[in-house]
Amino acid sequence: MNICVIGTGYVGLVAGTCFSYVGNSVTCCDVDERKLSLLKNGICPIFEPKLEDMIKECLNRSKLSFSSDIATSVKGADVCIIAVGTPENSDGSANLSYVYDVAKIISTALDSYKVIINKSTVCPGTADEISKIISSNTNCEFDVVSNPEFLSQGRAVDDFLHPQRVIIGSSSKKALEIVRKLYEPFLAHENDFITMDTKSAELCKYAANSFLALKISYANLISNLCDKIGANYQNIKLGMSLDERIGAQFLNSGIGFGGSCFPKDIKALSKILTDNGVNCDLISDVWKINVLQRKIFTDKILNKFNNNVSGLNFAVWGLTFKPNTNDLREAPSVSILENLIESGANICAYDPSNFNKDVFDSKINFFNDKYSALDGADALLVLTEWDEFRDYDVAKMSNLMKQKIIFDGRNALCSDEFLKSGFEYFVF
Numbered sequence: 001m002n003i004c005v006i007g008t009g010y011v012g013l014v015a016g017t018c019f020s021y022v023g024n025s026v027t028c029c030d031v032d033e034r035k036l037s038l039l040k041n042g043i044c045p046i047f048e049p050k051l052e053d054m055i056k057e058c059l060n061r062s063k064l065s066f067s068s069d070i071a072t073s074v075k076g077a078d079v080c081i082i083a084v085g086t087p088e089n090s091d092g093s094a095n096l097s098y099v100y101d102v103a104k105i106i107s108t109a110l111d112s113y114k115v116i117i118n119k120s121t122v123c124p125g126t127a128d129e130i131s132k133i134i135s136s137n138t139n140c141e142f143d144v145v146s147n148p149e150f151l152s153q154g155r156a157v158d159d160f161l162h163p164q165r166v167i168i169g170s171s172s173k174k175a176l177e178i179v180r181k182l183y184e185p186f187l188a189h190e191n192d193f194i195t196m197d198t199k200s201a202e203l204c205k206y207a208a209n210s211f212l213a214l215k216i217s218y219a220n221l222i223s224n225l226c227d228k229i230g231a232n233y234q235n236i237k238l239g240m241s242l243d244e245r246i247g248a249q250f251l252n253s254g255i256g257f258g259g260s261c262f263p264k265d266i267k268a269l270s271k272i273l274t275d276n277g278v279n280c281d282l283i284s285d286v287w288k289i290n291v292l293q294r295k296i297f298t299d300k301i302l303n304k305f306n307n308n309v310s311g312l313n314f315a316v317w318g319l320t321f322k323p324n325t326n327d328l329r330e331a332p333s334v335s336i337l338e339n340l341i342e343s344g345a346n347i348c349a350y351d352p353s354n355f356n357k358d359v360f361d362s363k364i365n366f367f368n369d370k371y372s373a374l375d376g377a378d379a380l381l382v383l384t385e386w387d388e389f390r391d392y393d394v395a396k397m398s399n400l401m402k403q404k405i406i407f408d409g410r411n412a413l414c415s416d417e418f419l420k421s422g423f424e425y426f427v428f
């Protein structure tokens with residue numbers, strides 16, 4: 001099939017590359033010429049395992065191209081995929097203006113029947129709006145299909161190639177057949193392809209992401225209680241997770257969630273609930289608890305040092321909102337470190353990714369490896385659970401650090417090993 005993907009962010013670029021990888025001819029469009037010129041040269045503008053190699057391979061096979069000419073790319077396509085950003089409005093709702101702008105461009109370029117797949121995260125009813133915009137400008141036949149994307153940063157390619165489920169909102173038999181064919185190479189089981197109406201498909205994304213965020217805030221709530229009463233959350237997590245109805249994932253306590261999805265999606269769901277007269281307290285509290293985790297972490301550090309961290313050196317391991325990405329959007333590290341710097345602390349940070357240093361206050365000293373950052377440290381703060389942090393030399397750390405104190409915001413290291421070696425160890 002000929003596919004035109006509009007938007008080369010995480011979702012668009014991964015989807016376009018994976019569809020191309022299995023033999024489709026894909027043009028990925030964007031308005032950002034700088035990004036396009038990188039991509040045309042096989043350079044991936046985002047840090048995502050496997051993606052750059054796949055882009056290069058698809059370019060070599062001439063199955064993938066990049067263009068800023070959306071209208072021409074739409075004309076040559078059987079399927080158009082909308083994958084543009086839906087940033088947060090000041091009231092928490094998703095800003096749909098980029099989606100609607102793309103719908104207008106598609107409407108003027110439509111020259112034959114096409115399936116328009118919306119992958120952008122949008123509020124229920126958006127597919128209908130897209131249809132209205134397109135039909136107001138053309139007599140051509142088309143179908144708008146809602147196809148929320150569930151890929152997770154850091155393992156986006158694997159998530160796309162091996163989806164646990166593909167959700168498709170559409171009532172058009174013709175469109176469903178085309179979209180099923182498109183996804184066939186990725187489906188392990190026939191039943192993984194789930195069809196429903198467009199509104200349900202759109203809401204499914206918010207419902208799933210908010211539920212995962214809710215699990216994390218619940219884990220943090222129980223972990224905070226453990227801290228107060230002297231119980232061990234890791235034991236409770238184990239006890240809960242062995243119940244298949246609960247499951248083991250998204251129960252890690254710590255400094256809370258960040259990233260481009262959970263924070264935005266729970267706020268958007270709160271707004272959708274409120275707009276429809278449904279009480280949103282449960283979802284609003286998920287965000288409140290999440291923000292509080294960062295304060296609880298900072299307060300524990302301040303308490304330990306009698307509210308005076310001025311001139312102290314804190315080593316930081318990990319800055320990104322999760323491992324295997326260079327993304328700092330809504331990363332808990334940003335606000336935590338801002339607060340500590342404001343209180344006069346010196347920060348010596350190391351993160352394994354090529355993160356954007358400009359996001360941080362210039363007062364942070366960045367290091368190229370985890371041990372250099374520890375030299376003379378009054379405490380180590382673990383803010384992202386990169387795999388390489390689990391492989392450490394306790395004796396070497398003891399020698400480097402001025403004070404043997406660890407605040408493990410991700411429960412990433414083995415506390416027992418450090419406690420045995422005379423460290424003070426704080427978990428969350």
Ligand code: UDX
Pocket residue numbers: 149150151152153154209212216249250251252253254255256257258259260261262321322
């Ligand atoms: C999420 C969803 O998982 C994905 O399905 C959706 O398409 C996009 O949003 P992502 O934001 O890439 O993916 O990361 P995810 O792995 O879900 O983690 C989100 C945040 O939650 C991270 O900051 C992570 O550190 C935190 N987290 C995750 C916890 O604090 N505890 C956990 O148990 C799990």
